[in-house]
Amino acid sequence: METWNQTSNDFILLGLFPPNRTGLLLLLLVIFIFFLASLGNSTMIYLIYLDPRLHTPMYILLSQLSLMDLIYMSTTVPKMVFNYFSGQKGISYLGCGVQCFFFVNIAGSEGLILASMAYDRYVAICQPLHYPIRMSKMMCVKMIIISWVLGATNSVAHTFYALHIPYCRSRAIDHFFCDIPAMMPLACMDTSIYEYMVFVSTIFFLLIPFLGITASYGRVLFVVYHMRSKEGRKKAFTTCSTHLTVVTFYYTPFMYTYLRPKNLRSPQEDKMLAIFYTILTPMLNPIIYSLRNKEVLGAMTRAFPIFFSKKE
Template structure:
């Protein structure tokens, strides 16, 4: 038994990936790589703008800078490995490497769920209670929200990573996914994981359903306040902003909930991989566009940065 456990902890896994090393997959590979470069560039620009321009030193942009950093780490945790595997033809990943992917992915996914809820609360206070905004969203509150998202996400990730990796993997070690994700790994275990799946369900309630419900409630209140505005232009602008925000939030939470809150027996590799693309690759690309680049303050800050760097 000890020999088997030692073998389990030292053997490599195999990531079957999104595409095979064939000419027909070159277009898909190129698309993923371009999205990766775009995502890292967009979010890096946002962080630099927020650090550089004093007008963006507000609670909303402080939280947004943390969201951008999470998105950079998250996509960098997954896509470079995919690129390396495609170019080298090797699909192996060490037990430690797989564990690190699981840990970082769960930390960032959980942290981002809480951070998005904090950002929706910020918008709720700003629009529905503007006179109380300096009190309800002061510097201390913002720091607690940001640090709390990181800390709670990390603690949750440590627990799940430790549990997921302690199961014996007796069957094939080929993970039918493009990164080490817990639901895909559980299918390789030769023991009953029902109790652990219940733990995943509880975490899903805390990190997915509760924050998503708070976000929906916040934006419903925002829309009620917006529709009471006298200015039709202000109503139109606010409604447009809320619609785009909810679209991105739904695109993130929807597939995430569907993946982590279903029993193992209902998972299919193709479906899981398609859903994971939304919350690991596409959403980090759209977040800067929806939350920042449509904002006149950010565009003005970018214009000033370009002028100071290239015109003087």
Template structure:
């Protein structure tokens, strides 16, 4: 009761899977995954920065993806771990709004960036002679800026509205961080109009990018099938398969959580989807791009030899 009565505006985070029988084991697993995700994305950013062979549009966009994943996983996990070890579950209204804003900004920016990365692969495979013009350093910077700014502007709207809905009764958030569906579930007013706004936004930021990505890869595969060189065909498929794997992981859970009404899925399903999107995917991204990319593996070996010498 002391936790709940700290202030009238504080929220109570119930944590990740409060019904789980072995919370100590769960938090250890989360810490291990976070450490792998943090280290993997930092190493990938460092490799792209120090190795001149990776100073290309594809790897510049990949470094931006790693930066987003680094911030993405750090926006939720540290707070959850601190709450677990201190035994405190309250989070202030301002802290909750801030966490929601950064979470949405990074999530929406990743949607845009994954679409731009698919466009980069489309130009590289289907229009290679114009690649240096269509993917110049200036255009790459504009793409990265568009992803960050577009994500921030949309996140601002979807932070202000949910955080201003009146809440009746308990202020307990059945989640390990302040996420939109969990906050909407506490509201005591009719949110059907906002649910429609959320649905339209998810079409713009989730469904449309997903369709554009599928269109890009359909054109890429048609071009690859017409290639006479098996080596060129295999190289094109290798770089595209890594990105497609990441897209499937990220968009699958995001479409499930945000393109369906809040009442259509349980808090447990929301948490499972959030874990896949905000913890597991940031851990897998650097592994997928590193293990299946000869250039990144070569850069890591070169960097390792340089450090040993």
């Protein structure tokens, strides 16, 4: 068994792309996507903060989704880019802990926020008379606080465990960030109980919210189908399809990664799937919610009139 110099607590990230021309081109693509995602999510937060017409529960929840996506990307992508261009692969013990905490925190919190957004649409379309009570601004704030607190609590437990187990093999993590399941093969103790806890956390923060979202939108689509107003039916269907697109891109690769048995997983496949929920989904969220949303497009027109001025 390979031993590790216990005077060093640092880890090594093997990264995502090979150090060749193809790897460089792919990394430049990731940097471009990171720039687009950062700009899109920052703009979304700014618009929702600035425009009083967007101060509704749905958009307040959307602003939290954008904030979480910004944290998601900032936790993983900059370090990956720095390591690639510097030729280094190391990450400090503290840096690894920070990545673990924010990744697990946002993963859980974002799943709950998406479920809250689905509930908001369910009440708005299926029980519109009860909407002012069931989705008041105070209820919206409570949903946000609960999402962050539960995500952080779950993250503290996982991060504490990951940083306090003994590592007696090479500390080379076969990933582009400190993903806790990717760290477990390096431990010199039985981690089967902890891997079971990862499975339970995935069910609680991802599978159950996903099933709730699916049930909510199933009911919503049924109600939408029987709407008499063609315009109302079109608007509601657009909203539902928008949310379902985001949910699919976020939940599917996440659950496929963490609910599979250990013997069916491979580091390369896990890294490819991680691109979806750490890079691609944060880019797609603001694009989907802005291009298919008249209220957001209207807010953009009012906030940036120089870009939307009509030519006479």
